[in-house]
Amino acid sequence: MTLYTYFRSSAAYRVRIVLALKGLAWQPSVVHMLRDGGEQHRPEYRAVNPLGLVPTLVDGDAVLVQSTAICEYLEETHPEPPLLPRDSVARAYVRAVMATIACEIHPLDNLRVLHYVTKTLGHDEDEKLAWYRHWVAVGFAGLEALMTKAGRTGRYVHGDTPTLADAFLVPQVFNARRFQCPLDAFPTIVRVADTAAAHPAIASARPDAQVDAA
Amino acid sequence: MTLYTYFRSSAAYRVRIVLALKGLAWQPSVVHMLRDGGEQHRPEYRAVNPLGLVPTLVDGDAVLVQSTAICEYLEETHPEPPLLPRDSVARAYVRAVMATIACEIHPLDNLRVLHYVTKTLGHDEDEKLAWYRHWVAVGFAGLEALMTKAGRTGRYVHGDTPTLADAFLVPQVFNARRFQCPLDAFPTIVRVADTAAAHPAIASARPDAQVDAA
Numbered sequence A, B: 001m002t003l004y005t006y007f008r009s010s011a012a013y014r015v016r017i018v019l020a021l022k023g024l025a026w027q028p029s030v031v032h033m034l035r036d037g038g039e040q041h042r043p044e045y046r047a048v049n050p051l052g053l054v055p056t057l058v059d060g061d062a063v064l065v066q067s068t069a070i071c072e073y074l075e076e077t078h079p080e081p082p083l084l085p086r087d088s089v090a091r092a093y094v095r096a097v098m099a100t101i102a103c104e105i106h107p108l109d110n111l112r113v114l115h116y117v118t119k120t121l122g123h124d125e126d127e128k129l130a131w132y133r134h135w136v137a138v139g140f141a142g143l144e145a146l147m148t149k150a151g152r153t154g155r156y157v158h159g160d161t162p163t164l165a166d167a168f169l170v171p172q173v174f175n176a177r178r179f180q181c182p183l184d185a186f187p188t189i190v191r192v193a194d195t196a197a198a199h200p201a202i203a204s205a206r207p208d209a210q211v212d213a214a
Helices: A009-021 A067-077 A088-108 A111-121 A125-150 A162-179 A188-195 A201-203 B011-020 B068-079 B089-109 B111-120 B124-149 B164-177 B189-197 B199-204
Strands: A002-005 A027-030 A056-059 A062-063 B002-005 B028-029 B056-059 B064-065
Touching: A002 A009, A009 A062, A009 A067, A009 A162, A009 A201, A056 A067, A056 B011, A062 A067, A062 B089, A067 A088, A067 A162, A067 B124, A067 B199, A088 A162, A088 B064, A088 B068, A088 B089, A111 A125, A111 B124, A125 A162, A125 A188, A125 B068, A125 B111, A162 A188, A162 A201, A188 A201, A201 B002, B011 B199, B056 B068, B064 B068, B064 B164, B068 B089, B068 B164, B089 B164, B111 B124, B124 B164, B124 B189, B164 B189, B189 B199
Parallel strands: A002 A027, B002 B028
Antiparallel strands: A002 A056, A056 A062, B002 B056, B056 B064
């Protein structure tokens, strides 16, 4: 398999974690998201991924886009070890954690949105950082409450083994720390994300462990 | 089943479509998202859905949040009629369409983000509308290209029967029209969404057909 990846892409990081947890071999094809205005916008890359977003996973003839769809695909095509629980209600909890990160936090803090806030709306670096931290704070407050109420966490988001939700949570916490977001109010999130980040397969997916890391 | 819903909530609209396509009976519990600063923020509602977001589906003892997770849950627990294809690559395509809407477009144009743009960042109505339309234009451009390249559309997003992707596309196109976003550049999206919107079950989920419609 070939993964079009960028070391700092949070969505690529999720897929790298799932590939590592499944023990699947892959080749990186690096898409430098900051060089020349972003290599993800190049016609050559858009011919692969029409969304112009990272990551893309190529598995034989199949070209897969959107990290959520890619992770579900890997779970279906490589069911061992399972990264979703068996029970449908528990699966819905794991997917709700994934969606809270993928639909409520990350979309507001990705590169193109931060560009619009500064370049088009004319805000400065402090206002950009306040925007970034605001959506992490709002999203994590909901997520902390969701995880606490569900009562399904063990060492990981669900029980004592990693699921797809950990693959989404670890990159989001990594990014939150990179932008110095206060995390004291989210002890469950931090506890689980730190446990998961220390898992050898998950650790291998870290940005600084990638070939394209600075 | 009880669905905590608001007629104009795009995420609730998705779930209403899936419930209708599955032929499942449900009771509405209306959460008025504009009254009193938003009933979704009330402690009584947060006790049900700690994210403070609409919708929530209550199915017996199970309390389900996040529309993507709810739709996957309904597909697993009520497999007929199937709303995902059988083949994993085709399922990944359907989920990629869902994620493009749920992760790239809708999160940027929902109520709380528009509030931040106007109230916190101090932009006027024209700048708010420009923001709204920008993210629809960017998202739909990618989606149109994705659907065209995949070559999997028939009358619907995938083939000639509705899938979960149609349940996500119809509300997004409905909202785009409500905010007068130009759609001429997206003929595949418009064709498919209009076909899907005319499906009797999907039509029954329309905002103006709900008990809480103004």
